[in-house]
Amino acid sequence: MKNVLHKETSPYLLQHKDNPVHWQPWSQETLDLAKREGKPILLSVGYAACHWCHVMAHESFEDDEVAALMNDLFINIKVDREERPDIDQIYQTSLSLLGEQGGWPLTMFLNSKGEPFWGGTYFPKQSGYGRPGFTDVLTAVSGIFKNEPEKVSKNRDALKAALKKMNSTPEGDRPKLTLEVLDRIADRYAQEADPEFGGIGSAPKFPQTYVLENIWRSYIRTGNEQLAEVVTKALIAMSQGGIYDHLGGGYARYSTDAAWMVPHFEKMLYDNAQILDLMLLVHAENKSDLLQARIYQTIGWLLREMTTDTGAFAATLDADSEGVEGKFYTWTQQQVNDILGDEGHQYSEIYGVREDGNWEDVNILHRLAYPNMLDPETEERLAHLSGLLFAEREKRVRPGLDDKVLTDWNGLMIASLAKAGMYFSEPDWIEKAEGAFTAITSLSMTDEGRLYHSYRQGQARHTGMLDDYANMARAGLVLFEATGKNFYLQRVQDWITILNTHFWADEGGYFLTADDAEALIVRTRNAFDNAVPAGNGTLIEVLAKLHYLTGEREPFEKATDIVRTFSAELGRNFFPLATFLNNFETLIEATQVIIVGRRDEPETLDLLAALNDFSLPARIVNILEATDDLPFDHPAKGKTRKDDKATAYICKGPVCSNPANNSHDLRSLLEEKS
Known part of the structure; x- marks a missing residue:
């Protein structure tokens, strides 16, 4: 056997093509090989931008001694979780059923049918971090597989049954869903918000944009300002914390601390798509200068760094450069002073830069002590200084770009853009x-x-x-x-x-x-x-x-x-x-906005601009020159232009509003509906 990952296209798999481990791709042929050899399968799942995947690779997969043990005892399969989310989801679920916290790298042990019987995530080469050493794990699992097959069968059968149950039609009462039920759930979500630092839960802290959207929707329905505060506090903290790249734009995948200061530095297309989507929804209500700036900067990053030659968007930017996590993004006080001169002191004060560093002897730029936008003149000057640092940063060795195009992640970003x-x-x-x-x-x-x-x-x-x-x-x-x-x-x-x-x-x-x-x-x-x-x-x-x-x-x-x-x-x-x-x-409860007019009419554009002043998460806009083609039972069927101008109707359920052919009247209608 030999390592055959050089035949793959995934950047993550290609990162491992020179490992002494005899890595195989996931395939029926590989499963059949395990059956012929009578060996268990070691399945390792990760992705190109994953820091701890790199750590485990350097410690174990690049080590000749560890690789020899893996090759002797197992058939070794490497999977890119971004290429095969179907595989990843099954075995992440299996790990959770074993009572373990999921994540990457995922390390699972399977039989030749692909049925799991044990696993974990990152294992250090030697015992540490409260985890057993990888070589000890390999020896123990192989020994149990050979000598105690009843243990393997028991675990396998329990996991198979649990997986089957999880993917069958859920049993039990089906509560009647109503808007009131949604509001109660949103209140429960909001109870998990961090009142000090913002966001949902504690460290490690993820954006959880769909939960925040749920809370925001309830705010729009109920007018409960406490719910709005949960969402805006989270967005401000993310946008002023270290999870945001204050020089280049874009958000890292999550924060390792509760205060949003120390990110896991990888940038994922899907996170940024979802954060953009939520910021747009919230900005329609509060017109925050901060959110607008972050939207423009993040889209700037997307178009500058994540657009492939095809016109589609790349998947991820790595957390590491030159083998060090966050090296591309961090600064010393001296570096900042050398570039910014006399203005380095003020910049450092606002962006949390310290002589002794704010993280591992270096500094992550953040504005957690200055979460509000300052006066326009100061912000303009800070943007200029950030531009100087950005230009200097561009000379550094860049984090690796995983330029594969993922259809689902592109769909998320296309919609947000x-x-x-x-x-x-x-x-x-x-x-x-x-x-x-x-x-x-x-x-x-x-x-x-x-x-x-x-x-x-x-x-x-x-x-x-x-x-x-x-x-x-x-x-x-x-x-x-x-x-x-x-x-x-x-x-x-x-x-x-x-x-x-x-x-x-x-x-x-x-x-x-x-x-x-x-x-x-x-x-x-x-x-x-x-x-x-x-x-x-x-x-x-x-x-x-x-x-x-x-x-x-x-x-x-x-x-x-x-x-x-x-x-x-x-x-x-x-x-x-x-x-x-x-x-x-x-x-x-969709809010249908039917505009009877042409898209290029000034009145149509005026009506569309009015919509931007309202946060309408369940909005559907349909611009028609005439309503003749609407279904016979559509409430706007037969509605016409008023005074031969483009005219809007707000429809909910079977009822439409009075016509509005100017932005003032449309705003009045929307205020009534809200």
């Missing part, structure tokens, strides 16, 4: 979003309209999964709203047809994988958010909007079936169901 383009009247952003959408559909889609999950080096790979279709369909609907091009609406309808054909479960809801995809030990089906929103939760919004835009009944019924299928989970644990809950509101 197009929304931002509409909101801030930045047509270039909409154009870039359209370009990424075109890239995905030209590079990662078959002639039959089926999507692939990943694209790199001219190769589209891995059969598209639920999240790919869900997020790209959502992006298509945003682009339809932004451009009025029916092409996007048709594409979304085609993808929903594919989902209904290949992903729908007879018991309700969509499977993560298609019925003709590679068979794994379980076919995952749930509505739980992970690092990205749950596909089933996202599709409630997509299907609801399709219903309202086209009048077709089937999308509404499918969305209702998803709600019915997974609502039993609410009685057990609603915390990972935020996207599901958020989009239920859109299903039952």
Whole structure:
């Protein structure tokens, strides 16, 4: 045997192609090899930007002694979790069922059928960090596999049964979901907010944007200012903390501390897409200069550093450079003074730079002591000084870029970028979003309209999964709203047809994988958010909007079936169901804005601008030259222009408002509705 990862395209797998470990990719051939050899499988899952993956690689996978032990005792499989979220989700769930905290690198031990029996995450080479040494683990697991098969079988059977139960239709009472229930859940979410530093929970602290959106939606419904404070406090803390790159824009994946100061420095496309989406929603209400600045800076980073030659967006930026976590982003006091001169003192005061460092003898730039924007003149000067530091930073060795194009993550960012383009009247952003959408559909889609999950080096790979279709369909609907091009609406309808054909479960809801995809030990089906929103939760919004835009009944019924299928989970644990809950509101309480007019009319643009003054998370905008094509039972059917001007109607349920043909009247209508 030998290491064969040089044949792969994933940057993460290619990072390991020169390891002395005989790494194999995930395949049926590799599973068959384990059966022939009579060896257990060591499955290692990670991703290119993962700091602790690098640590374990340097300590163990690059070590000849450890590699020899791995090669002798196991068949070793390496998986990129971003390329194969279906595999990652199964074995992360298995680890949680063993009572262990999940994460990456994931280290799981399987039999030749791919059935797990034990695992963990990061293991140091020698015992430490309160964890057993990796070499000791290898020897012990191999010994149990050979000499105590009954233990292996017992663990395997228990995990298989638990996995099967988790992916079957939830049992138990299905509570009747109402807006009042959503508000009670939002109050419960808000109780988990950190009153001192902002955000949900304690260290390590993740953005959890879908939970914050749930709280924000409840604020919009109820007017409870305490809920608004939870969300704005979190966004300010993230945007002024060290988790934000104050020189280059963009947010790191999470903070290792409760105060948002010390990030895990990797930047992920999906985090930034979701944070942008939430900031846009909140900015419509509070017009925060800080949020606007962070939106522009983050989109600047996206277009500057994350746009591939194809026009689609790259996946991640590494946490490490030159083998050191955060080296690219951190500064000493002397470096700041050398570049900024006499102004270094004021800059250091505002950005938390200290002579002795604020983290491991160096400094992470942050503004936690100065969370509010200062006067415009001072902010302008600080931006100039940050530009000087940024120019100097550009000379450093850059963190690695994982430039593979992931369909689902691109869908998230396309939607956020197009929304931002509409909101801030930045047509270039909409154009870039359209370009990424075109890239995905030209590079990662078959002639039959089926999507692939990943694209790199001219190769589209891995059969598209639920999240790919869900997020790209959502992006298509945003682009339809932004451009009025029916092409996007048709594409979304085609993808929903594919989902209904290949992903729908007879018991309700969509499977993560298609019925003709590679068979794994379980076919995952749930509505739980992970690092990205749950596909089933996202599709409630997509299907609801399709219903309202086209009048077709089937999308509404499918969305209702998803709600019915997974609502039993609410009685057990609603915390990972935020996207599901958020989009239920859109299903039952959508605010339809019907504008009878042409897109290029000044009055139409005036009406659209008025919408920007209202945070409307369940909003659906449809611009029509006439309402003749609306379904016969649509409440706006037959509505016309008033005084031959572009005219807006606000429709909820079976009722539409009076006409508004100017921004003043539309604002009045929206204020009444709120």
